[in-house]
Amino acid sequence: MTEKPVFIALDFPDAESTRGFLKPFSKLTERPALKVGMELFYSEGPDFVLELKRAGYTIFLDLKLYDIPNTVGHTVARIARLNVDYLTIHAIGGEKMLAAAVANKGESLKLLAVTQLTSLSENEIRETQLTSATIAESVTHLAKIAYEIGVDGTISSALEADLIRKHTSDQFLRITPGIRLSGDGVGDQTRVTTPQKAKIIGATGLVVGRSITQAENPLAAYQQVMKEWRD
Numbered sequence: 001m002t003e004k005p006v007f008i009a010l011d012f013p014d015a016e017s018t019r020g021f022l023k024p025f026s027k028l029t030e031r032p033a034l035k036v037g038m039e040l041f042y043s044e045g046p047d048f049v050l051e052l053k054r055a056g057y058t059i060f061l062d063l064k065l066y067d068i069p070n071t072v073g074h075t076v077a078r079i080a081r082l083n084v085d086y087l088t089i090h091a092i093g094g095e096k097m098l099a100a101a102v103a104n105k106g107e108s109l110k111l112l113a114v115t116q117l118t119s120l121s122e123n124e125i126r127e128t129q130l131t132s133a134t135i136a137e138s139v140t141h142l143a144k145i146a147y148e149i150g151v152d153g154t155i156s157s158a159l160e161a162d163l164i165r166k167h168t169s170d171q172f173l174r175i176t177p178g179i180r181l182s183g184d185g186v187g188d189q190t191r192v193t194t195p196q197k198a199k200i201i202g203a204t205g206l207v208v209g210r211s212i213t214q215a216e217n218p219l220a221a222y223q224q225v226m227k228e229w230r231d
């Protein structure tokens, strides 16, 4: 497992299109890390996750669990048996839910708490969550709760990565979606930045979907992301 992973978000409808997408990446000496989200997981189920694990990929299973503590705890225990490397839960599920997830994750699975989705703006958060908190305050608050309970890291925009580090620890993971290569469209995302800026601000890992998957040459786009991230 690489220390500062760049996850390609495999937001594809099925296994066949995913296998086709991954073909050009097989010639790389270092395999990319992969994120399997709801679309692919609900389409293909655990068997396809196991296939990707057997092929040697680091796997981030992004199911964003959000339910009562008993249900989340038992679900995390089942997911841990898939030997995936990372799993998402919603920080807003509360301390007891987070604690149930931590208690059931086993040794190797890393739990990432989603703070505020990168698609949300401050106005939307204020209106739907009936809060006067800024994004910075809200993300920091949720990150601190997750950190104190023993979650391994957060999902947030890279724009908040330094703030999270300051309120938690250097070791606390700060994995950041909402990443675009410069010139690419933002789409449904709101809090967006480039791989290079994410690194400068203090992200410890990236999630990149459409800037790679929808690129004319996905392998070249991935290599560009890696260059900005590592150089």
Ligand SMILES: O=C(O)c1cc(=O)[nH]c(=O)n1[C@@H]1O[C@H](COP(=O)(O)O)[C@@H](O)[C@H]1O
Pocket (backbone or CB within 6 Å): 009, 010, 011, 037, 062, 088, 114, 116, 117, 118, 119, 155, 156, 177, 178, 179, 189, 207, 208, 209, 210, 211
């Ligand atoms: O948990 C996530 O990975 C996630 C959290 C978040 O706040 N925002 C977010 O975009 N994501 C995921 O990251 C990926 C971003 O995709 P692109 O916008 O295409 O790069 C998608 O698979 C989202 O499900």
